[in-house]
Amino acid sequence: MYIHATHSISRAQSLGDKVGGNNAALKGEKLAAYPDYTTYIPASIRRRMSVGVRMGVTCAKALGELGSAHSVIVGTGMGCIIESVNFMNDIKAASAVSPTSFIQSVHNTVAGQIAINMQNTGYNMTFSHGGFSFESALKDAQILCQEGQAVLVGGVEEYSETYAEFEGMNNEDLSEGASFFNVSSREAGAIAKVSLIDHLSCTPGGEETALLNYTQAKGIVAPQHISKGQSVPGASMGDGYSDICGIYMSNAAFGLYLACQQIKDHNSIAIVNRFNDHNCGLTIVAKP
Numbered sequence: 001m002y003i004h005a006t007h008s009i010s011r012a013q014s015l016g017d018k019v020g021g022n023n024a025a026l027k028g029e030k031l032a033a034y035p036d037y038t039t040y041i042p043a044s045i046r047r048r049m050s051v052g053v054r055m056g057v058t059c060a061k062a063l064g065e066l067g068s069a070h071s072v073i074v075g076t077g078m079g080c081i082i083e084s085v086n087f088m089n090d091i092k093a094a095s096a097v098s099p100t101s102f103i104q105s106v107h108n109t110v111a112g113q114i115a116i117n118m119q120n121t122g123y124n125m126t127f128s129h130g131g132f133s134f135e136s137a138l139k140d141a142q143i144l145c146q147e148g149q150a151v152l153v154g155g156v157e158e159y160s161e162t163y164a165e166f167e168g169m170n171n172e173d174l175s176e177g178a179s180f181f182n183v184s185s186r187e188a189g190a191i192a193k194v195s196l197i198d199h200l201s202c203t204p205g206g207e208e209t210a211l212l213n214y215t216q217a218k219g220i221v222a223p224q225h226i227s228k229g230q231s232v233p234g235a236s237m238g239d240g241y242s243d244i245c246g247i248y249m250s251n252a253a254f255g256l257y258l259a260c261q262q263i264k265d266h267n268s269i270a271i272v273n274r275f276n277d278h279n280c281g282l283t284i285v286a287k288p
Helices: 051-064 081-092 099-104 109-118 130-146 161-166 207-218 241-245 252-265
Strands: 002-009 071-075 124-127 151-157 177-184 192-201 225-230 268-274 279-286
Touching: 002 051, 002 252, 051 081, 051 109, 051 151, 051 177, 071 109, 071 130, 081 099, 081 161, 109 124, 124 130, 130 151, 130 177, 130 192, 130 252, 130 268, 130 279, 151 252, 177 252, 192 207, 192 252, 207 225, 207 268, 207 279, 225 241, 225 252, 241 252, 252 268, 252 279
Parallel strands: 071 124, 071 151, 225 268
Antiparallel strands: 002 177, 002 192, 151 177, 192 279, 268 279
16 A cells, blocks of 8 residues: 555644654643644634544645545544533533534544545545554555555544543643545555554563564564554653654554655654553555
C-alpha cells in the first residue's frame, strides 16, 4: 500500500505546515493549532460541526484537491466526545435534547461528514478500537487497496476537559489532532510505502527487543529507525512522536504523518504505538 499525500492538524502544526521547533514547549498544550477553516468549510455548515469533524473534514478536503478516493475510513477512539458530553448533560438535566448533539455524538460522525461534504458514496467505515483504532483503519484500507481502490484513511480525536477530569487525567499530556492520507496500490507518485501493519506483545521498555524478535521471526529486515509513541497515558516512551503531538487514542496517525516526512532520511521506519501495558501497534513504512 502506497501513500500519495498526507495532511495533519495537531498542536505541533496547522494544516500544510511542517513539524519543527521546540517540542518541549508543546508539552501541556491541549488544543490543536486550528487552521483557517473558511477555505474548506462554509460558515453555515461549520457552526454545527464539532472540533473533530472540522479537523477531519478539512484534512480530507485538502487531500481531495490532490486526488479522489473511492472509500473513506476513519480510526477514532473517542469519536465526537465533546458532543457526547453535551448530549449526556442534556439528558441528565432532563432538558430538551439538541438534535445536533445527538447527531454529532456518534463515533462515525467524522467519516459520515467527510462523505457528505465530498459527495463520496463509496465504502464508509469507522474503527473505534481504543488506542489501536488507527492501525485497524489502516489495515482495512490496505485490504481495499489490494482490491484496486483508492482510499482516504485517517485518525482523529478531540480534547474534552470534562472527560479528562472524569478519568482523572488532568495532569496527563493529553491533546487532540487529525491526520489523513491518500493511499492506493499504485506506486507511481508515492511518497512512502506501508509495508506492514501488526501489533507487538511486550511490556513497557521492551519495544525494541520485541521488534527485533518480531522481524527475525518473520524473516524481514529490521527497520532502520524506530519512532515510538503512546496513545494512552502510562509508561513514557521517551523522546517519541507523542511528545510532539500529545497523547490521544489515534495519534499513531500523526506518527505515520511524521514518518512520511522523515522517510527521505531512512530506508524504513517502524512506528511503535503503545496502547496498553502489554501491547503496541506496529506500522512499518519504507521508501516507495
